[in-house]
Each structure stands twice: as C-alpha cells, then as structure tokens.
Amino acid sequence: MDKVIIAENLSLSYKEFETIISKATFSIDAGSFVFITGASGSGKSTLIKSFYGAIEPRAGQLMVGGVKINRISTSKLNFLRRHIGIVFQDYKLIKEWTIEKNVMLPLIISGYTKEVSGAQVQRLLSHVKLIHQAGKYPPELSGGEQQRVAVARALAHNPILILADEPTGNLDEYSSQVIWNLLEGANTKLKTTVVVVTHNIPSTITVAYKHYHIEMGNIYEIA
Amino acid sequence: MKSLKNHISLIIALFTVLFSVQIYVAVDRTIVAYEGRLKNDYSIIVVSNKSLTPAEFKAMDPIIERSDAISTDQVLKRLEGEISKKNLDLLKLTLPKFYRIYLSRFPTPYEIEKLQKQLQKHPAIERVEGYAQTHDTVYKLMLLFKDVVQVFSIAIAAVTSLLILKEMRLWQFQHSDRMSIMALFGAPVWLRSAVLFRLAIVDAIIATILLCIAFFVFEQYGWMDLLLRTVGISIDLFHFVNDGVRSLLIALGVSIVLTITIVIGNSEEE
Numbered sequence: 408m409d410k411v412i413i414a415e416n417l418s419l420s421y422k423e424f425e426t427i428i429s430k431a432t433f434s435i436d437a438g439s440f441v442f443i444t445g446a447s448g449s450g451k452s453t454l455i456k457s458f459y460g461a462i463e464p465r466a467g468q469l470m471v472g473g474v475k476i477n478r479i480s481t482s483k484l485n486f487l488r489r490h491i492g493i494v495f496q497d498y499k500l501i502k503e504w505t506i507e508k509n510v511m512l513p514l515i516i517s518g519y520t521k522e523v524s525g526a527q528v529q530r531l532l533s534h535v536k537l538i539h540q541a542g543k544y545p546p547e548l549s550g551g552e553q554q555r556v557a558v559a560r561a562l563a564h565n566p567i568l569i570l571a572d573e574p575t576g577n578l579d580e581y582s583s584q585v586i587w588n589l590l591e592g593a594n595t596k597l598k599t600t601v602v603v604v605t606h607n608i609p610s611t612i613t614v615a616y617k618h619y620h621i622e623m624g625n626i627y628e629i630a
Numbered sequence: 631m632k633s634l635k636n637h638i639s640l641i642i643a644l645f646t647v648l649f650s651v652q653i654y655v656a657v658d659r660t661i662v663a664y665e666g667r668l669k670n671d672y673s674i675i676v677v678s679n680k681s682l683t684p685a686e687f688k689a690m691d692p693i694i695e696r697s698d699a700i701s702t703d704q705v706l707k708r709l710e711g712e713i714s715k716k717n718l719d720l721l722k723l724t725l726p727k728f729y730r731i732y733l734s735r736f737p738t739p740y741e742i743e744k745l746q747k748q749l750q751k752h753p754a755i756e757r758v759e760g761y762a763q764t765h766d767t768v769y770k771l772m773l774l775f776k777d778v779v780q781v782f783s784i785a786i787a788a789v790t791s792l793l794i795l796k797e798m799r800l801w802q803f804q805h806s807d808r809m810s811i812m813a814l815f816g817a818p819v820w821l822r823s824a825v826l827f828r829l830a831i832v833d834a835i836i837a838t839i840l841l842c843i844a845f846f847v848f849e850q851y852g853w854m855d856l857l858l859r860t861v862g863i864s865i866d867l868f869h870f871v872n873d874g875v876r877s878l879l880i881a882l883g884v885s886i887v888l889t890i891t892i893v894i895g896n897s898e899e900e
Contacts, residue, residue, distance in 0.1 A: 459814065481819075488816030501808045516817045 409437040411568050411600045412458060416467035419453050427453045429624040430467060437567070438598040440591070440614045444605060445621035451604040454621065455572050458602065459491055460484045472567055489517050492561030492599075494571035494590075498553045500545040506556050507532065507541040513564035524563075531559040535589060551582025558589045562599075569593060571603045587612060637833060640797045640885070643790045644837035645844075647884060648877045650783040652841065656867045657779045661772050663863045665736035668769060674731040675700070676749060677757040681727055691748050693733050693741060700728035726756060736769070791884065798892045801826055823893040830889045834881035841877050842870060 412435040419428040427450040435441050445451045456462045458471050460479055469476040474487045492513070493499075500509045507528055514524035532538040535555040537548075545553055554574060561569050571590060575583035591614050593599045608618065618629040676682075676697075687697040702725055709718060737745065742760055749758045802809075809822040820827075845868035848854050854867060868874075 461814075485816040485818055488814065491816075493814055499811050499814065501811055503808070512812065513815050516812065516815050516821065 410434045410470075411437045411439075411472060412602070413470040414467065415469075417457070417464055417469050418466040419450065419457055419462055420465045421453075421462075426465070426624055428457075428621070428626065431626040432467075433619065433626055433628065435600060435602060435617070437600055438594070439600055440594045440616040441600075441602045441619065442605060442608050442616055443602065443619045443621065443626075444608065447606075449621040450624065451621055452572055454626075455570050455602065455604045458568075458570055459488055459493055489513070489564070490567050492564070492566035492569040494554070494557050494561045494569065494574045494586075496573040496576045498545070498550075498557045500553055500556060500560075502545050505542050505544060506537060506548070509545065509556055510559045510563055512560060513566075517564050519564075527563060528559075531563055535559045535585070549582075551578050551585065554578055554582065554586055555589070558586055562589070562593055562597075565597065566599060568600045568602065571601065573605055574603065575605070575609075583609070584611060637829070637836075640794060640830075640833045641837050641840065643793045643797065644834060644881050644885060645840050646790045647787050647794075648837055648841045648881055649844070650786040651880060652845065652868065652873060652877065654776075654779050654783040655873065656865075657776050659865045659867075660858065660863055661776055663865045664769070664772060667862055669733060669736040672733060672736060674733075674745070674749075675759040676729040676731055676755055677759075678727045678729065678752075678754045679756055680754045682729065682752075682754060687729070687731060690752060691745050693735070693737060693745060695732050695734040697732070698730045700730055702728065739770075791888070794884065794888050795891070798826070798830075798888050801829065802892050819893060823889065826889050826892065827886065830885035831882065834885045835878065837881050838874065838878040842868070842874055845873075846870075 412433075414434070415432050417428060417431045418426055420426045431454075443451050443454060453462060457464060457469060457476065460471075460476055463479075464477050472487055472490055474483060479487070500506075501512070504512075510528045510531055511524050514527060519527070528541075529538065532541055535558065537552060537555055537559070540548060540552065545556070548556065554577075558571075558574070561571075569590065574590070575586050578586065587609055590601050590603065591612065594601045594614055608616075620627050620629050676687075681699075682697070684697045687694050706718065706722060706725075709721070713721070731749075733745075746758045746760060749755050805825060808825070812822045848867060855864075858865060
C-alpha cells in the first residue's frame with residue numbers, strides 16, 4: 408500500500424533545546440483514516456503542522472505525498488499544500504470573503520475555471536447543508552456552520568490528504584457529528600487520507616481507523 | 631470606512647508626489663520658455679578690423695546661429711556736417727566693422743564666457759561686447775528657483791514615499807490574515823498579494839485623475855496663465871496627454887515598487 412506520510416527518526420522543536428517530538432518513526436497509508444491523540448501540549452498540533460510544512464523537522468526525515476519536507480523550497484511547499492486540505496480548530500476562514508468564495512479558495516489557487524469551481528462549490532455547500540448561506544460572511548454564521556464551511560473548503564480540490572487539527576474542539580454535539588460524517592464520507596467515498604488530531608476519539612466513528620498516541624515526545628501506535 | 635480612510639491616505643500621498651513633480655516640470659517649462667525669449671533678445675556685438683562672413687562666425691563656435699553686419703552709414707551721415715570730407719573719408723577707411731551675433735539658444739554664463747574668449751582669439755576681432763548683465767541676473771534667479779523647487783520636490787517625494795510605505799505596512803497588517811490563510815492552501819506570493827497590487831493600481835489611477843482635475847481647474851481659472859503672460863511667457867502648465875501619462879506611470883511605478891517591497895519583506899518574514 409502507498410504511503411502518504413513517512414516519518415523516520417523525526418524530531419520536532421520550536422526552540423533548540425526543547426524537543427517536542429523525539430525520533431519518531433511511523434507511516435500513514437494512502438486512503439486510511441488516522442487519529443492522533445495526546446494530552447494538551449503533547450505536540451499533536453506541532454506534528455500536524457509539520458505535515459503541511461509550517462514547521463521544519465529538526466532532525467530525521469519527513470515525506471508527505473512524496474515530497475520531502477526537510478529544507479523544502481517555497482514553490483515545492485506551495486505545490487504540496489495545493490494537494491492537502493486543512494481543517495483548523497479556529498476555522499481560519501477569510502472574514503471579508505463570502506462563504507462561497509471561502510470554499511472556492513483552493514480551487515482559485517489551483518487555477519480552476521469559474522464554471523468548474525462554481526459547480527464544485529455549489530455541490531459541496533449542498534452537501535454540508537449551507538447552500539442557503541452561500542452569500543453570507545463567516546462572522547454571520549455559528550461556529551458549527553463555520554467549521555462545516557472549513558471542511559467543505561478542505562474537500563473542494565479533492566486533496567490526497569486531509570489534515571484536521573481538533574476540528575470539533577469548540578463545537579456542540581450535533582455540529583461535531585456533522586463534521587465527523589463529512590470526514591468519514593471523504594475517506595470512504597473519495598478514498599482521501601484523513602489525519603485527525605483530537606483529544607478524544609468519538610464513539611460514533613464508523614470507519615476503520617489507525618490510532619497514534621503522543622506522550623512525552625514519543626509516538627505510539629495503539630492497536 | 632476604515633478601508634476608505636486607507637485609500638484616501640494613499641491617494642493623497644500619491645497625489646502630493648505627482649503634484650510636486652508636475653510643479654517641477656511646470657517650472658522647468660517656464661524656464662525653457664523664458665530662455666527662448668531671452669535668446670531672441672540676446673545678442674553679442676563684435677568689432678572687427680576686417681570683414682567677416684557669417685560662415686566664418688559659425689566656424690568659431692557652433693552656438694552661433696547667424697550674424698548681421700551693423701551698418702555705419704547712419705553714424706557717418708550724422709558726422710557729415712561736423713567734420714571735413716577728407717577726414718570723413720579717412721574715417722570711413724579706418725572705421726572697424728561691427729557685427730551683431732545671434733545665438734542658437736540662450737547660453738549659460740560659462741558658455742558665454744567661452745564664446746567671448748573664442749571670438750577674441752580671432753586676429754581680426756578687436757572687441758566683443760555682451761549685453762547680458764540684466765538677463766543673467768534674472769536667469770540666474772530663475773535657475774536658483776528651479777533648483778529650490780527641485781530640492782523641495784525631492785524632499786516631498788521622499789517624505790510621501792515614506793508615508794506610502796507606512797500606509798502599505800498598515801495594509802499588510804490588515805490583509806495578513808487573508809494572506810496567511812491563502813499561504814496555508816499553497817497560494818503563490820503574487821496571488822496572496824494580488825489585492826495589495828489591485829489597491830495600489832486603483833489608487834494610482836485615482837491620484838492621477840485628481841491631478842488632471844486640479845490642473846484643469848488651474849487652467850480654467852487662468853490666474854497662473856495671467857501671471858506668466860505678464861512676464862511675457864506663455865506655456866501649458868499641464869499637457870493632458872503627455873503629463874497625464876507620465877504622472878500615471880510615476881504613480882503606478884511608486885505604488886508598485888512599494889508594494890513589491892512590502893511583499894518581499896513579507897515573504898522574508900515567513
């Protein structure tokens with residue numbers, strides 16, 4: 408099976424003497440659904456940030472989608488990010504853009520025509536049940552609705568990998584369930600690899616998944 | 631409202647740069663027109679002990695456009711009753727030749743000095759007289775005025791460029807959220823900065839239009855034109871096509887260069 412993420416002796420840190428992840432070796436298969444759990448401050452978000460190149464490995468090697476993250480050039484990083492969908496805990500929607508344009512963002516960046524991207528956005532907004540809110544701006548939506556927009560945006564360009572950093576951290580039970588359904592749907596229907604960082608794995612999850620746990624800078628696979 | 635305020639700040643700063651440049655251009659144009667007027671009035675009198683042709687004069691210095699011989703008949707006629715015919719005939723024979731020399735353009739003080747020396751080198755030329763004292767003083771005053779305006783324009787351009795740079799820094803902070811989100815999805819620098827460039831271009835166009843309107847109003851009221859006519863100068867303060875295009879290019883150049891500076895600074899910070 409193809410590997411989407413390969414880490415070999417990966418060490419991550421923000422400061423020189425403060426190692427967050429230490430010599431981690433693991434891989435994530437294409438088309439799999441992966442949970443990464445750990446206590447607050449354990450390095451979950453740092454690890455996911457390294458997957459989209461926001462943090463460079465301090466030591467070891469990290470390959471994402473066949474691209475080596477170590478000392479990656481800006482153009483290569485942009486190329487890699489155009490094939491990844493990211494869902495953030497704080498949504499990271501562009502406030503001055505409409506919901507429709509926010510979902511369209513990855514398609515604009517990838518250079519799709521207006522017709523193609525327009526149709527794709529309509530389909531996704533219908534799917535996340537926000538088509539009636541297309542012309543609104545993010546601050547006009549609830550947290551759960553904004554996160555659905557963020558998931559729709561992450562799926563818009565059919566990425567090979569979706570990275571979700573505590574996507575339901577601030578949401579109520581109903582909104583959380585909607586988000587999990589969307590991520591599961593992307594994994595089962597589109598065979599997209601989904602990596603989710605979370606405190607707790609939801610009990611309602613139906614897909615087969617892999618579980619990694621971070622503790623004291625080490626990553627363990629939990630059977 | 632905040633966005634409008636930002637637009638106005640940049641437009642005013644760009645307008646100030648364009649206005650100072652245009653004032654400098656207008657002063658320069660005034661001086662060129664004045665030089666043209668001076669050139670027509672300006673001449674040099676040459677006294678020679680033998681006849682010289684216009685070609686000979688032209689060969690002495692390329693600034694010489696033409697030369698006219700000054701007739702001595704009128705002076706001799708006046709002397710007819712006062713001295714004897716014999717003496718008058720002798721005077722006619724010994725009287726030197728007088729020439730008025732016209733120049734192709736108004737000379738600088740250095741050029742006039744050089745020309746006079748050049749003329750005096752000729753063995754036949756006995757004396758060279760220039761009537762430049764008054765002209766020189768006015769001309770030097772105008773050159774001084776031009777230099778002052780130039781320094782003033784450069785100072786204004788420098789200060790307003792700093793203001794524009796600061797304004798764009800504010801824009802960058804305002805747009806930094808959007809730019810960083812776009813970066814997370816792999817947008818190249820030019821796409822992330824497209825809004826900054828669009829704003830800079832729109833504001834440059836608006837500043838140019840305002841400059842055109844300002845000079846149109848000046849011309850409509852005509853007080854500036856009247857002022858120049860009183861000193862015998864008639865110029866266009868603002869050529870709507872030439873000056874308009876130049877101003878637009880300057881405004882676009884300034885705003886785009888500063889936007890690029892901001893964008894490069896931003897990508898280095900990343």
